[in-house]
Amino acid sequence: MSDKDTLVQRCGGSCELCGANTPLEIYPLPDSPNQQEVEMMLCSTCLTQLSPGTELDSNHWRCLNESMWSTVPAVQVLAWRLLKRLSNETWAQDLLDMLYLDEEMQAWAEAGASNDDDAVVHRDCNGAVLQAGDSVVIIKDLNVKGTSFVAKRGTAVRNIALTDNPEHIEGRVNGTRIVILTCFVKKS
Numbered sequence: 001m002s003d004k005d006t007l008v009q010r011c012g013g014s015c016e017l018c019g020a021n022t023p024l025e026i027y028p029l030p031d032s033p034n035q036q037e038v039e040m041m042l043c044s045t046c047l048t049q050l051s052p053g054t055e056l057d058s059n060h061w062r063c064l065n066e067s068m069w070s071t072v073p074a075v076q077v078l079a080w081r082l083l084k085r086l087s088n089e090t091w092a093q094d095l096l097d098m099l100y101l102d103e104e105m106q107a108w109a110e111a112g113a114s115n116d117d118d119a120v121v122h123r124d125c126n127g128a129v130l131q132a133g134d135s136v137v138i139i140k141d142l143n144v145k146g147t148s149f150v151a152k153r154g155t156a157v158r159n160i161a162l163t164d165n166p167e168h169i170e171g172r173v174n175g176t177r178i179v180i181l182t183c184f185v186k187k188s
């Protein structure tokens with residue numbers, strides 16, 4: 001059986017990202033160092049969206065809700081990359097929070113993340129560099145904008161996300177996703 005036959009059988013005639021039953025093409029996932037199975041079957045809508053410089057249509061990508069649980073590593077990695085690009089949308093960030101990749105897949109996923117993000121460095125109150133997924137402790141009672149609660153000093157915030165603004169991180173406090181100033185947190 002050729003590679004293509006294997007792929008056709010695996011996808012069952014449906015786009016591996018959005019499930020469309022339209023004609024499919026093989027898509028090799030770029031930025032896949034040392035990976036064996038990087039190909040997947042995608043529909044023309046997904047392929048158009050994936051071409052460089054194309055703005056993502058967030059409505060189309062709600063399909064990642066399902067495809068991020070694919071058993072195909074390359075599909076999961078691509079889902080992660082797309083969710084990352086869409087992570088200013090709450091639903092995408094929520095999915096990203098749920099999508100757990102093992103270390104190797106995480107590295108694979110990040111190999112394709114845009115390099116622009118690297119330019120922004122987030123530092124805590126002591127100047128320690130913060131990275132997505134870090135845990136921090138809030139060092140001062142903070143009134144949370146748009147809510148009635150106070151994020152108390154000493155509150156641990158796990159699995160933070162970085163934003164484009166080097167002074168802002170995001171994390172969940174009291175079950176709500178909030179923006180926190182980096183100068184009020186300490187890496188733990």
Ligand SMILES: [Zn+2]
Pocket residue numbers: 015016017018019020042043044045046047
């Ligand atoms: Zn598709």
